[in-house]
Amino acid sequence: MKTLISTALRYQNNRLELLDQHQLPDCERWLHCDSVEAMVAMIRKLQIRGAPLIGIGAALLLAHLAEQGWSEAQLREAAATLRDARPTAVNLMNCLDRMLAVMDQGAEALVACAENLFEEDVALCQRMSEFGAELLPQDARVLTHCNTGSLATAGAGTAIGVIAEAFRRGRLSHVWVDETRPLLQGGRLTAWEMCRLGIPHQIQCDSMAAILMRDGQVDAVLVGSDRIAANGDFANKVGTYNLAVNAHFHNIPFYVVAPWTTVDPHCPNGDAIPIEQRSAEEIKGVSGSFGEVRWSPVESEAFNPAFDVTPADLVTGWVLDTGVYDRDDIVAAIAAKSQPA
Numbered sequence: 477m478k479t480l481i482s483t484a485l486r487y488q489n490n491r492l493e494l495l496d497q498h499q500l501p502d503c504e505r506w507l508h509c510d511s512v513e514a515m516v517a518m519i520r521k522l523q524i525r526g527a528p529l530i531g532i533g534a535a536l537l538l539a540h541l542a543e544q545g546w547s548e549a550q551l552r553e554a555a556a557t558l559r560d561a562r563p564t565a566v567n568l569m570n571c572l573d574r575m576l577a578v579m580d581q582g583a584e585a586l587v588a589c590a591e592n593l594f595e596e597d598v599a600l601c602q603r604m605s606e607f608g609a610e611l612l613p614q615d616a617r618v619l620t621h622c623n624t625g626s627l628a629t630a631g632a633g634t635a636i637g638v639i640a641e642a643f644r645r646g647r648l649s650h651v652w653v654d655e656t657r658p659l660l661q662g663g664r665l666t667a668w669e670m671c672r673l674g675i676p677h678q679i680q681c682d683s684m685a686a687i688l689m690r691d692g693q694v695d696a697v698l699v700g701s702d703r704i705a706a707n708g709d710f711a712n713k714v715g716t717y718n719l720a721v722n723a724h725f726h727n728i729p730f731y732v733v734a735p736w737t738t739v740d741p742h743c744p745n746g747d748a749i750p751i752e753q754r755s756a757e758e759i760k761g762v763s764g765s766f767g768e769v770r771w772s773p774v775e776s777e778a779f780n781p782a783f784d785v786t787p788a789d790l791v792t793g794w795v796l797d798t799g800v801y802d803r804d805d806i807v808a809a810i811a812a813k814s815q816p817a
């Protein structure tokens with residue numbers, strides 16, 4: 477396979493390596509990934525994360541294993557194991573389905589498919605960034621949640637792609653970074669990306685976003701998605717729904733930014749999106765390059781869904797790589813997409 481390099485994933489000299497996102501921002505450690513078990517463990521631990529990136533990582537691993545001489549039966553079993561690693565992010569299933577469609581054609585076809593998925597994602601990010609940047613007012617102050625940037629995709633990102641493009645065009649003055657409990661993808665990863673991009677930003681606890689909105693400090697909310705259902709409802713990192721409700725109350729535009737690979741036309745609405753439930757330990761403490769801390773009683777139980785669903789009624793616009801859709805046209809656009817070309 478050819479050399480492929482992104483911020484958090486690199487394939488070179490027949491080695492697949494992933495930037496360990498669990499260790500950021502203070503430690504930039506690359507992990508070698510050469511087995512299905514390693515990839516599944518890294519996805520579960522969120523060492524590789526972000527809906528588009530996990531799909532591409534899984535595809536690159538399958539292509540690599542095909543080049544190592546794995547049989548079609550072994551590769552099909554590997555794809556089935558990878559598919560279960562993160563249930564909400566439909567990009568993973570989409571990438572695996574695209575690999576499965578050429579699996580009977582041998583290693584060369586799988587390599588071409590994986591390379592294509594990587595390069596396609598870079599182009600999708602670029603197109604979303606351009607469409608989204610047009611929507612923002614001059615000197616926009618944008619609030620975002622979780623991490624949707626170059627750590628979560630092969631390219632510039634979805635919501636963060638838009639933020640970076642708007643900043644490059646001189647249209648964006650400030651980013652409010654939701655820290656994103658419980659795993660702090662905002663406070664750790666988005667803040668790291670904002671520093672690297674030189675974008676003025678401040679981190680706030682998720683529970684502080686409503687105050688910023690009330691005080692007129694937010695011109696737009698931009699978020700990513702792990703799955704968009706046929707009616708426009710979408711799943712994203714838990715806390716997104718709270719933001720959408722608050723944005724609606726304060727009359728602030730709320731945009732979801734995602735490529736077509738995140739749309740699931742077979743999923744009728746948000747109720748049908750599977751939501752991953754995660755370990756109580758993530759709520760009861762924190763871990764990272766600094767080690768592990770627990771602050772809650774050992775015997776306490778916790779409620780820890782990784783994602784929530786935002787109903788389409790709360791969305792101002794869907795920024796896809798094919799354009800910006802409002803409530804009136806998103807359903808028709810998704811239905812058209814599900815028809816065979």
Ligand code: MRU
Nearest residue numbers: 525526527624628634700701713
């Ligand atoms: O659990 P994570 O960190 O993978 O959650 C990521 C998100 O919720 C992102 O918004 C989503 O995957 C889109 S990333 C371009």
